[in-house]
Amino acid sequence: MIEVPVYNQAGDKVESIQIDEAKLGxxxxxxxxxxxxxxxxxxxxxxxxxxxxxxxxxxxTRKVYKQKGTGNARTGGIRNPIKVGGGHAKxxxxxxxxxxxxxxxxxxATRHAVLSKIQSNExxxxxxxxxDQPKTKLVVAMYKKLGIERSCLFAxxxxxxxxxxxxxxxxxxxxxxxxxxxxxxxxxARTLLVTKSGLQxxxx
Numbered sequence: 001m002i003e004v005p006v007y008n009q010a011g012d013k014v015e016s017i018q019i020d021e022a023k024l025g026x027x028x029x030x031x032x033x034x035x036x037x038x039x040x041x042x043x044x045x046x047x048x049x050x051x052x053x054x055x056x057x058x059x060x061t062r063k064v065y066k067q068k069g070t071g072n073a074r075t076g077g078i079r080n081p082i083k084v085g086g087g088h089a090k091x092x093x094x095x096x097x098x099x100x101x102x103x104x105x106x107x108x109a110t111r112h113a114v115l116s117k118i119q120s121n122e123x124x125x126x127x128x129x130x131x132d133q134p135k136t137k138l139v140v141a142m143y144k145k146l147g148i149e150r151s152c153l154f155a156x157x158x159x160x161x162x163x164x165x166x167x168x169x170x171x172x173x174x175x176x177x178x179x180x181x182x183x184x185x186x187x188x189a190r191t192l193l194v195t196k197s198g199l200q201x202x203x204x
Contacts, residue, residue: 002118006125006196011145014127017196023203024115025108033116033183036101036109040184045097054079054087106182113186114202123192124148125199134165143170146193153189155181157198178202 001018008014021027059079067074075082081089101109117123124146131138143152151172156163158177167173174185178198186192194202 004118004123004125004199006127007146008127009129009142009145011142011147017125017200019118019199019203021115024111024118028112028116028119029108032105032109033112033187036106036113036183037187039099039101040182042097042099047095047097049092050094051088051092053091054081054089057085057087059085109183110181110186113183114181114192117186117192122190123194125194125196127196129160129163129195131160131162131166134162136166136169139163139167139170139173148191148193150190151188152191152193153185155192155194155198157195157201 002021003016004019005013006015006017057079059077061077061079064075064078065072078086080086114123126146129142143149151174152170153174153176154163154167155176155178164175167175172189174189176185178194178201181202
């Protein structure tokens with residue numbers, strides 16, 4: 001069992017909760033985490049690059065001048081790669097970079113990512129988060145009291161318009177919900193911020 005402190009919005013520790021490591025995978029599987037991160041990273045690539053070959057650019061196929069006798073280097077048509085406006089010698093073509101990972105493996109990677117944050121003390125669990133006005137300074141003040149100084153993944157238990165409007169403009173903050181957590185976003189942020197009930201819901 002791991003003991004995780006629970007804070008209030010003022011940054012004061014109010015209690016601790018016991019978390020069973022077995023429900024989060026028992027031990028962090030670094031190989032699975034790496035595979036999941038590579039998959040998420042690869043799936044962000046568009047792969048829409050394309051360059052034209054010599055057969056696709058405009059221009060005549062006529063030989064520019066005769067092979068011998070002009071004093072110039074021998075050359076062919078104006079569409080060859082060494083000419084300005086000619087086609088590329090080694091063309092780039094659209095490519096599908098997407099990778100797949102079984103659903104259970106993705107879910108396991110997410111649990112291991114949360115366990116990693118807990119073990120490295122890079123998670124902030126708050127008893128409840130209430131923001132009455134959509135003001136960014138309220139979230140910034142809460143971050144300061146909780147000791148969040150770098151990038152943060154703010155996982156909401158549900159939709160909250162005031163929190164979304166207040167937090168979306170905070171530098172290096174990513175908003176998501178507990179049900180949409182994934183290994184990429186968790187590991188890409190320094191700190192995971194979540195409510196007590198949200199964490200308990202995730203663990204199940």
